[in-house]
Amino acid sequence: MKPTKILLATTALVAATGAANADGHMANEMTLVSWGGAYQASQVKAYVEPYLAMHPEVKVIWDESSAEATAKMRAMTEAGNVTWDLVDATASDAMRMCDEGLIEELDHDAVLAAAPDGTSASEDFGDLIVSDCFVPQIVYSTTFGYRTDMVGDTAPTSVCAIFDTDAYPGKRALQKRPIDNMEWALFCDGVAKDDIYDTLSTDEGVAQALAKLDTIKSDVVWWTAGAETPQLLADGEVVFGSTFNGRLFSAIAEQDQPIGMLWDMQSYDLDGWVVPAGLSEDRKARVMDFLKFATDTQRLADQAKFISYGPARASSAPLVGMHATLGIDMAPHMPTDPANATNVHVYDYEWWADNRDDLDAKFQAWLAK
Amino acid sequence: MSDATTDAATGGPVLAADGTPLKRSLARALRRQKWRALMLIAPLLTFILLTFILPVADMLFRSVENSIVEETLPRTVVALADWDADSGELPSEAVFAAMAADLKEAATAKTHTKVGGRLNYESPGISSLFRKTGRKAKKFDLEAGGPWKEALIDINDGWGEHENWRTILTYSSTYTAGYYLNAIDMQVGTNGAEMRPEDERIYMKLLKRTLWMSCLITFACIALGYPVAWLLANLPMRTANVLMILVLLPFWTSLLVRTSAWKILLQQQGVINDVLVWIGLVADENRLVMINNQFGTIVAMTHILLPFMILPMYSVMQTIPPTYLRAAKSLGATNWTAFWRVYFPQTIPGIGAGSILVFILAIGYYITPALVGGTKGTFISNEIARHISSSLNWGLGAALGAILLVVVLGLYWAYDKIVGIDNVKLG
Incomplete structure (x- = not known):
């Protein structure tokens, strides 16, 4: 076998194993894009670690590129090779990407979890859904x-x-x-x-x-x-x-x-998740599964244990408790207090x-x- | 030479052993050699072509490309061609009907917001005009929905504004000079190109500042680097090596770390000010402002670019035999004359190489000016970076980049004419 052929074969093999998955529907690898620092750490603790505990087969890759998310999304889309699965972006960036058709429009009630009392997601997030492409996370x-x-x-x-x-x-x-x-x-x-x-x-x-x-x-x-x-x-x-x-x-x-x-x-400003347009079926299935989990009432409330940003769901507010390590009450430090x-x-x-x-x-x- | 003489003597072409003319045979042999050489560098050539030249060319092409309007609003562009923008009247019903049809199609394909974003660079407000109208456009009944003039204006007042239609008309062509005009602080006005209002002119000022400060930084590097390079070339090996490490150590340190270090040194509550206050040179309430201005940028960039000046100068100085200086002195030259007439001219190729390196690097710097430059010490590259990564006006960013590239090539040409590029040596 020629070296190039071996290379091609291994690439195909790696791609195949990457795409193959436990239940046959979802990709096992997911690239999340966020801001780095304390904020990303709060996301790891509140959403990603609990999710990985339930789905040990999943591998999460972080990319700390949210500050240039719009520019990079545009470049990746034009190159026809979007490597990101879920992107943390400010509301204004989300609007811009939505305008350019770079990210997916979502039906919030269909893809997000309802509040524990049954209130629909769109009602629970309320006015904070400033764009059809945007899933609010924090205020x-x-x-x-x-x-x-x-x-x-x-x-x-x-x-x-x-x-x-x-x-x-x-x-x-x-x-x-x-x-x-x-x-x-x-x-x-x-x-x-x-x-x-x-x-x-x-x-x-x-x-x-x-x-x-x-x-x-x-x-x-x-x-x-x-x-x-x-x-x-x-x-x-x-x-x-x-x-x-x-x-x-x-x-x-x-x-x-x-x-x-x-x-x-x-x-006040908002930050939340957006899903790149045109993901393959298995990748999208995984992202949607994660997104539903990561933006439910309890997870958003959990995030406030690590950082003083207000949860975007109305139903999360009463659940905000103490700081995870300092043991101080977080509510008075929230912008929404x-x-x-x-x-x-x-x-x-x-x-x-x-x-x-x-x-x-x-x-x-x-x-x- | 001997070939030529035999050629002249016999009057016919010289033949090789196999009977073909020698010239052709030689050319063939050389061609084969050239091809072999080309094949050897082919991987590098393709690599550079694919990863450097093509992307740069593609990016620069965006500075004139404007097909989005024509592609998204094809009917409107055709219909609008007959409209006289100076008539003071809105376009005819036919144009509005064409716009309604285009919008319906664009909204279904979700491209209406893209074209809105493009036109918004020229006329604020068009972005939301397209976004808001697009929401209703999917449900337009093109057969029975007219008259579209009233219908569109009813959806959004923006369609009744003369200025918006003028913008669409102005930017309806496939190629535009608009980005370049913007990059030199001009715009397409009612009577062709005109200067932008005073409060929006910025790029020419930044370009001049970039060139001026890069020159200053280059000269500062020469002044500081020359003695260091001389020491490196003339000290005993052991000391020179230690000195060399001192030059290279910062060179290997991250750019961000070095820039942040300058912040700590130069800020008002920083190390230098603290020392000055402590020894009583400066009053506590009058601490010097040495950062977030041009001074900060010049100091930090001079430090960062210094190795690029020292290294070429050093390698040139190393090749100058010390005997020349001794010979000059033995012939009666003073120290100064020996240096200025004998030593210095031989170091000019090194200074030239260092200056070109430092100047061209300086002109494209943006991280250091962004961190320590404040408002008066930022460069044109900071604006290019802003347009590429945050305002997303890639066309304008590309136009600014192209202008910068042309300026650098122009300066390079001038340098070649004045100093001569053959006169540059890296060692």
Whole structure:
């Protein structure tokens, strides 16, 4: 046999064993895509380990590529070789991939488990199903943390403290994108919460938001990765910093940093699963089986033991308990906790899907000025 | 030479042993040799062609390709061709009917959102116009559902907006210069190409900044690397080896680790500021800002690219016999004259090789500027990366990449003309 033939034969053999499976319907290998870090660890503990305990024949491969999920999905689809089976993505990325036809539209009631009391999945998830392709998993928020030892005697209670450099001198860390920052700027410039997107739809509104951001531009450190803000806060480089609430939770609760939470005008966002379009039958069968298990009421509640993100199902909320290792009650650390949610900003997916390119261009030009 | 003389002497072609003309026989032998050589490099050639040249060409092709509009909305594109965009009136009922038919077909095939996303790059809002209309388009009754002008505007006001139709008309051709115009801060306006509004111009500024800062980094590398390379070439072997390890060690360390290390050193609560405050050079409340600006990018990138400058310079300097310098001095040259007139000119090929390496690497850098550059120290490659991975406007990313490629090739050509590429040596 020629070397190439041997190679081909072994590849075929490996492919065949990969495709062959215990019950004849499901693939035994599954590539999950997530964000890495503490968040992925919470998924491993809450969903994957229990699932593997029930299905020891399954092998799970992780790919920490969620940050570039849309770009990679598009590239893989164009190449006709999608190697991912289930992808963790933010709601806005999911909408984009759904628009491009890269991911599967799902009938939520047919593929997801109902709540223990019989409520259908679509009702249990409610409004959080922002796209037909999207299975919500967690509610997280982008919000501010502050150095408790650098704000003097009066701890900030309003998001507008960010723009008050007299009362709170020092640097602030903001995400290097227009989303959230523009809304906070308008809100603190006196625009009513309900009018924010109407205002932002006009050129004057954009100019107004950028003018407000201009007042602190020289004091801002722009971040791109969620881990930067906790680091900057821990080093005392910044007084305030926006990031995902789970990152702040671990800096405060797990690493004991002198950081306080500023929940005012926290910006809710969603993260969940999407299924790539055009999977082979056996792979799809496995993914759907896992997806149904991983998004049931108990599993979503379990995840909150490891990370302070709110479960996306209404029926999971009462089941949220103690942190798995620290033994603290997790409910008060959830973005959805009533005490934290007195003034929240609800991010408008549809609006941003339409205007993101335009505002990105203006925002980047403003940054470079 | 002897062939030529016999050729001239006999007046006929020289024949080989088998009677064929020598020239042809030689050519055949050489051709066979060339083929053998080609076969030897064939695996590498195919590899490079398949994994490098083709993908790059395919990506660059996207900067002009625009067939999606024509393919998804074929009837509308034909019907819209007669519409006069400057008439101030909406297109005729026929265009609307064509759009309804196209939308119905596209929504069934789920391609309507794709074309919406494409057009949204040019005119914000079209994305949701297509998405929202698409939901109802599957149920359109093309026979009895008209008149479509009212029906579509009724579903979404966007269909009554003149600007949206103009965008569809402008971007209905198979190929577009739109991405390139965008990449040089221009757009297709009512009267052809025009500059973008002041608050959206960014790419030319970034390109200039990229070139300028890459030059600065290259010169910083020459200034810092030259003495080190000289030491490496002239110290006794044992010391030179230790020094060489010191040069190579950072070279083997991960790029991210080195960049993060600079963050720790340069930040306001960082090591350098702490030391300056401690020795009293800087007041505690006036700590220096050395990161998240151009300074941070230049320092970090100079450090990261330094080995690429030192190594070629070192290998060239190693070939320069020390006797030349001694000879110059024995003939009465001062230290400076001996260096400047005798030694330095011989090191220019090394400086040239190092400079080309460093400059071309610097121009395409994006991780380090993204981490330590803040807003003033980022490069054009950061925008390319953003368009490829997050905004997904691959056409624009490709156009920016193509422009960068042309600029680099142009500079390479200029370098060849001024310095001469034969004058570059890696050792």
